[in-house]
Amino acid sequence: MIEHDIFRAMADPTRRTIFEKLANGSMNASTLRQGMDISQPAMSQHLAVLRAAKLVREQKEGRFVNYEVDPDGLALIAQWLAKYRAYWPARIDALKLLLKDMDQ
Amino acid sequence: MIEHDIFRAMADPTRRTIFEKLANGSMNASTLRQGMDISQPAMSQHLAVLRAAKLVREQKEGRFVNYEVDPDGLALIAQWLAKYRAYWPARIDALKLLLKDMDQ
């Protein structure tokens, strides 16, 4: 169940930080570690979890592995969220922004 | 951090089932248990976690406690998701549905 993988992956604050970093630009695993006080194996394990959830994807470049946000995972979250749109309050600013964004 | 509470709450499959049940109509804790093979304390604990994450809210009615979906939690997920809208592929059907839904 990929949906379970996604929520489980995002339940960890370190992985959310990693994901947010990648959302601001793809980079390799070593660069990701900078300013994060995390061991190399720990980073590697976190990336494996995010990969399994289709939240990030890799691109090998020589001995480096470049990571980037995988839209598939975000799409699945959006689909999950859409199931409950009956409960979204109309007032939410974020959704209005989204609307504008999708309109163009 | 409520965002952390939300992802942690949704990381458990039993809680996702409970949430989905409530999305189809509010009910009390005992009714929620029907067909779920879960003890009364376990249900109570799950509801406490969902409550802390603002994913459900309670309404006391005599000795019953009626639970319903809390839009606040869903709104926070939507806001979180909106941060990464740059990565949403335009093709996602769910988002198109959403667009239609918000347009009316």
Place this chain on the structure above:
DNA sequence: AAAATACATAAGCACACACTTATGCGATTT
């Protein structure tokens, strides 16, 4: 008022999970 009902909370236990150190394996550098 005594019993029953709906729910919450406490305490203890088994398992999942995030970390560590150690090691392996390609690719690059010297």
Place this chain on the structure above:
DNA sequence: AAATCGCATAAGTGTGTGCTTATGTATTTT
């Protein structure tokens, strides 16, 4: 070709989490 670098994986360990049983507290029923 030897050393180094970037990354992954294995194995072990402590902590978090979801379960259980036991018990408490209102509220309703009889």
